[in-house]
Amino acid sequence: MLTSERYGVRRLPFSSLSDSDLAFFEGVMPGRVITNPEELKPFNVDWLKSVRGCSKLMLKPQTTAEVSQVLRYCYERNLAVNPQGGNTGLVGGSVPVFDEIILSTVLMNRIISFDKVSGILVCQAGCVLEKLNEYLEEQGFIMPLDLGAKGSCHIGGNVATNAGGLRLLRYGSLRGTVLGLEVVLADGSALDCLASLRKDNTGYDLKQLFIGSEGTLGVITAVSILCPQKPKAVNLAFLGCQSFAKVLETFTTCRAMLGEILSAYEFMDEKCMELVEKHLKLSSPVAAFYDGMTGWVDEGRAVDIVYLDFSKAFDPVSNNILTGDGNLHLNITAESYSHSLLDAIEPFVYEWTARHNGSISAEHGLGFKKKQFIQYSKPSEAVLLMQRFKAMLDPKGILNPYKMLPSSS
Amino acid sequence: MLTSERYGVRRLPFSSLSDSDLAFFEGVMPGRVITNPEELKPFNVDWLKSVRGCSKLMLKPQTTAEVSQVLRYCYERNLAVNPQGGNTGLVGGSVPVFDEIILSTVLMNRIISFDKVSGILVCQAGCVLEKLNEYLEEQGFIMPLDLGAKGSCHIGGNVATNAGGLRLLRYGSLRGTVLGLEVVLADGSALDCLASLRKDNTGYDLKQLFIGSEGTLGVITAVSILCPQKPKAVNLAFLGCQSFAKVLETFTTCRAMLGEILSAYEFMDEKCMELVEKHLKLSSPVAAFYDGMTGWVDEGRAVDIVYLDFSKAFDPVSNNILTGDGNLHLNITAESYSHSLLDAIEPFVYEWTARHNGSISAEHGLGFKKKQFIQYSKPSEAVLLMQRFKAMLDPKGILNPYKMLPSSS
Incomplete structure (x- = not known):
């Protein structure tokens, strides 16, 4: 099992949880504040059982307003936060490294709307991919992505990691199919870019920065996504080639x-x-x-x-x-x-x-395990610019710390 | 004809051109420094003849290194720059508002590579869309976008304005088909994100910020784009509907x-x-x-x-x-x-x-004419964040000033 010592990572000087912190969170979401160590165990360890953190607190918000309240408080108090979806990631991005508060989207699983003509689905970030697909199939549609972890992974996590999966060749990447996002920033402010438009050229496309940012720039709370109609038939050919x-x-x-x-x-x-x-x-x-x-x-x-x-x-x-x-x-x-x-x-x-000009992470992101290797695929000027974006949007670095980018110092 | 007075815009305190500036540029690109007023005329007026600037200088770099040299110099000297492609925009984004230096991509028209298996084309930003399409058609491929201005517009301008056009329904937006970009930032530093990968999740997708940024964050110098095979047949149906x-x-x-x-x-x-x-x-x-x-x-x-x-x-x-x-x-x-x-x-x-939650600019961007109307389609928090990105990447505001975003003060 990997631990924080694996790459010589040291805990940053975030605050430690106090009783008054717990009281605050309990006030915001009564009964959805988890501190029982046994109950926390599976959320401290990744799916591969390769990385383990030691968080003492998991929060289960149901609404964007609750996520805002939590982050505003954590930002003021300098408490580190680990946003977590279905915890199916393979690079240790979805679990705490030390004692970060786990902010789970598990109860944010509401479908907000679906339009049958346009195929546009709007839902909360904690909807499970497979559940969304089942919901859509009843109406003759499917999700534009499919992957092995579909039974557990959340659409918010899919977007946060820019998940590729099995249908990319046909339906393209989430950068094309995600039409809008709602995101809560590190300081608790909510950013509403939840448009449902196929074409919109009014200003910079801010949502793109959050797609694939692995929870380091903001917490995705809702997603608007373009879904294709379900194919009438699926044909599979298995061919043998000589070379x-x-x-x-x-x-x-x-x-x-x-x-x-x-x-x-x-x-x-x-x-x-x-x-x-x-x-x-x-x-x-x-x-x-x-x-x-x-x-x-x-x-x-x-x-x-x-x-x-x-x-x-x-x-x-x-x-x-x-x-x-x-x-x-x-x-x-x-x-x-x-x-x-x-x-x-x-x-x-x-x-x-x-x-060979390849990417060292085509699909799974960098998370905790690969963050030191980014320079194999990105030039140093690009990494520096990423670090500047991170510093701008999360100046205290409370969102998913120790992940994705090498330390800037 | 619209002029800068139309929206009460005042010239910002950029430097004015001096003889030593002209000598510097002539040294960088001998013979490609245009100061003849007659020659400059068509580049000071937009295609609709609705907006006119009064630039006294157009530069025609051939390489990314030259663009870097120009911007580094302009940044130091506080000279405003208007990046210009085919000048086919409809919102006054492609022409100077006052006396900005026109930085034209017209001579950056080299195809760098095309791979027939993957369909990935890499080319300089000044390639004309129709020329690229002709080149691809010879090899059984087409560009993933097509639009009325194809005979004049540059691929760099297409990307800078996130052009939609006639093939979007089938091939998706440039946010999905553009695989990589090379961009020169306001301070002259070059950012190489010219990857040719369909899947790459190593860090934030910086190129997305430049797609649709209308030349306000950087000058796109090269593009890597995924091109579909040419359809074997095209069928058109004209149907009458009762409602x-x-x-x-x-x-x-x-x-x-x-x-x-x-x-x-x-x-x-x-x-x-x-x-x-x-x-x-x-x-x-x-x-x-x-x-x-x-x-x-x-x-x-x-x-x-x-x-x-x-x-x-x-x-x-x-x-x-x-x-x-x-x-x-x-x-x-x-x-x-x-x-x-x-x-x-x-x-x-x-x-x-x-x-009705629509976008006031589905395709053409905001440019000069629509910049004051962005709030109709984007919440104020989003506009503020855009202004922060602009300030971070172009702190002196020399790149395509007076465009896209309302003044931040």
């Missing part, structure tokens, strides 16, 4: 034939197929290209199994990793978790990625 | 049948059809709903012709204007241009729009 070049050629052909209704395009190499057969007892319906991993083990690294060999998913002409949305999940297994193994692998992967 | 309710119903049906390959959905009412017949000598192939304008002339306003009656394009159930992308162009003609006519119409239209 990675053929994988790309087939992709181009599919897109030419299907246009924007192509939902996804995934590929697995031979090693991956072998593992699927071995562990899931599923046999491949085709025999073709899958010539497996090479470079990694050849280089003598302490890796037992590499599910995906990304050197095979790399197109030397375009200098890009390219299958569907160009996103690659690298899963590495070992006998047991080991710091030294991770320390051997991470720099290698990040350097390789940076060398 | 606006039927227009919406037909839209829903079309989308259900066609999914994301539906490119556009437009509607015209009876009055509009009459005008097309009268002025363009084109007769309607169908006879159906088009019951024309009512409210406006009934209210006794001094309007000769209203091309579109937006009360008919309004859905009382969803409280939204809804046809295709929900964008409506209101064209009003009169015997001659008149301030008093404009003053009578604008507040009425903006108040009506605000009452």
Whole structure:
């Protein structure tokens, strides 16, 4: 389990909780102030059980006004806050690092409106993705995103992490489908950008700054999102290709034939197929290209199994990793978790990625675990500018501290 | 013709050009420093010939480094700069208000790369939209946007104004299709966010702040954009509907049948059809709903012709204007241009729009003409935050002054 010591992080000089703080919160939301250590446990640990904090307080607001009251108070008192949705993140962004107050959106789960002509849904941030999808399906629509954690993740968390997922190729990213946001800033002021317009060019698009900001700039309290109609049919083809070049050629052909209704395009190499057969007892319906991993083990690294060999998913002409949305999940297994193994692998992967102009976090954000690695994907001027935005919007740094950006000093 | 006096704007205390300034610029880009008043004329007036400035200098950089040098110098000298693309804007954002230096992207028209598998184009900001489209068509692709001004407008200007246009319904907005930007900030520092990745969640998405910022936060020098394959066929249907309710119903049906390959959905009412017949000598192939304008002339306003009656394009159930992308162009003609006519119409239209949660500028931005009206579509907290971003990124306010945001004092 990772802890704050893992990256040598020290607790910043935030205030510690007092009895009068608890009394204040209890006054704001009676019965929704959690201090029982047993009850707090699952919210202090991330889904992978890789990062653990020691928060002594979780708050469960139901309204934007309550979130405002909480943040205004915390800002004045200099209390650190960890906004939390479904706590399904993979980079330690959704749990406290030390004793930050957990501000949960779990009770902010109200659907505000849905318009069947435009397909625009407006809802509170704590709505569970799958529940929203079920609600929409009854009316012939679907959410524009889908991902493995859909049964637990909150739409607010999806937006805060700019979640990609399975439908991105067809419906685009949340930067296009999210039409409006309501956000409470660090000082408790509410920002209403909850428009439901497909086109709006009046001033800077402030909501974009909060999409993917991982709770460090504000707490998203409501979302307006454009939802597509449910497809009348879903067709899946499993094809065998002789080479990675053929994988790309087939992709181009599919897109030419299907246009924007192509939902996804995934590929697995031979090693991956072998593992699927071995562990899931599923046999491949085709025999073709899958010539497996090479470079990694050849280089003598302490890796037992590499599910995906990304050197095979790399197109030397375009200098890009390219299958569907160009996103690659690298899963590495070992006998047991080991710091030294991770320390051997991470720099290698990040350097390789940076060398090919890739992103070290295509989907999951930076959170706590990857915040020190941002420079692999962003130039220092960009990181400096991000830090200036953070300082402007959250001058005391109370929102999701120790996350996403390297310390500015 | 509108001038700076129109809205009582006063020249801010920027420096005036000196001979040594001209010598400096001539040193940076010999032969590309324009001071001939005749040559400058068309660049001082907007396309509608509604706004005129009196710049005495236009610079034509070819590279990002030159733009950097110019802005660094202007920032130090406190010289105001008007970034200009194809000068096709409709809100007076692309021309100087007083004597700002015109920084033209006209010679920054190089295509940097195009990848046929991913469809990702990287080019300089001054590439003309139509030229890019022609280049792509040769390779079986198209630009994800198309608009009337395509023969003149620059891709940098398209991004700076977040241009919507004819293909938005199918390919989405530039906020989704623009994958990366290179921007030079007010102080001359270059910000390289020119990634070509469909998914990248490493830090705040800085490029979004520059999309639609109308040259007030930085000068866009290069663009990375995702381009779709050219459709194999284009089919157009002209349908007659008995009522606006039927227009919406037909839209829903079309989308259900066609999914994301539906490119556009437009509607015209009876009055509009009459005008097309009268002025363009084109007769309607169908006879159906088009019951024309009512409210406006009934209210006794001094309007000769209203091309579109937006009360008919309004859905009382969803409280939204809804046809295709929900964008409506209101064209009003009169015997001659008149301030008093404009003053009578604008507040009425903006108040009506605000009452129905619409945007007073769906596509064209705010520029010079609409900057005082932003409060109709954005709450004051949002405008204040925008002003703080502007002050942070351009503390001297040299970039496209007098535009987009109301003065902060």
